[in-house]
Amino acid sequence: MAEEREKKILSLLEKSYPDAALVLHYKNPLELLVATILAAQCTDERVNKVTESLFKKYKTAKDYANVKQEVFEEEIRSTGFYKNKAKNIITCNKELVEKFDGNVPDSMEDLFTLAGVGRKTASVLLGNVFGKQAIAVDTHVFRVSHRLELAKSNDPDKVESELCRIIPQEKWTRACLVIGTHGRRTCIARKPLCDVCVVEKLCNSPDKTCVSK
Numbered sequence: 001m002a003e004e005r006e007k008k009i010l011s012l013l014e015k016s017y018p019d020a021a022l023v024l025h026y027k028n029p030l031e032l033l034v035a036t037i038l039a040a041q042c043t044d045e046r047v048n049k050v051t052e053s054l055f056k057k058y059k060t061a062k063d064y065a066n067v068k069q070e071v072f073e074e075e076i077r078s079t080g081f082y083k084n085k086a087k088n089i090i091t092c093n094k095e096l097v098e099k100f101d102g103n104v105p106d107s108m109e110d111l112f113t114l115a116g117v118g119r120k121t122a123s124v125l126l127g128n129v130f131g132k133q134a135i136a137v138d139t140h141v142f143r144v145s146h147r148l149e150l151a152k153s154n155d156p157d158k159v160e161s162e163l164c165r166i167i168p169q170e171k172w173t174r175a176c177l178v179i180g181t182h183g184r185r186t187c188i189a190r191k192p193l194c195d196v197c198v199v200e201k202l203c204n205s206p207d208k209t210c211v212s213k
């Protein structure tokens, strides 16, 4: 029964957001890597503003590896936690130059060896630029998964495992984009738009802002 409900939720969401895609702007794996590190604790919209000029100046891993940290900090300051992010991006790009010939690797194992790259960042890259199936649990995916009882854990890595169990592997990347888009557009954090939500009848969340008819 639970399986039927989950299937129905995922199918309704899929139909609802045919245009689901990453909000972050990027043209290649390196740009997505940098943008995803910058997006921690920051809105994608803010990151897009910062990367508009950043990506014109920094084109290769070498470009990032050679920048002075104080200069880079100022360039990304408005994304918050800029000291840590600057350090991670510069170190990560030095590692790309030293270990991967300046290229972003396409395996979880190799991505994990890079500074500032955790499970979420690695999954974003694997799913969106390397054509693999991966679920990246960001704040939106986490919130929607909980509200719709698709996952229970408070640990994002465990939420990823829970979602991987209920979503067929060939749909991981797409389903993750669809769930995230639902979180951004409808099941928003503060006041979800439940009266226009396509899965409202299947939702038992205490955060609901309307009563099912």
Ligand code: SF4
Binding pocket: 147, 148, 186, 187, 188, 192, 193, 194, 197, 198, 199, 200, 201, 203, 204, 205, 207, 208, 209
């Ligand atoms: S009914 Fe409301 S809380 Fe439930 S999934 Fe839809 S928008 Fe989110």
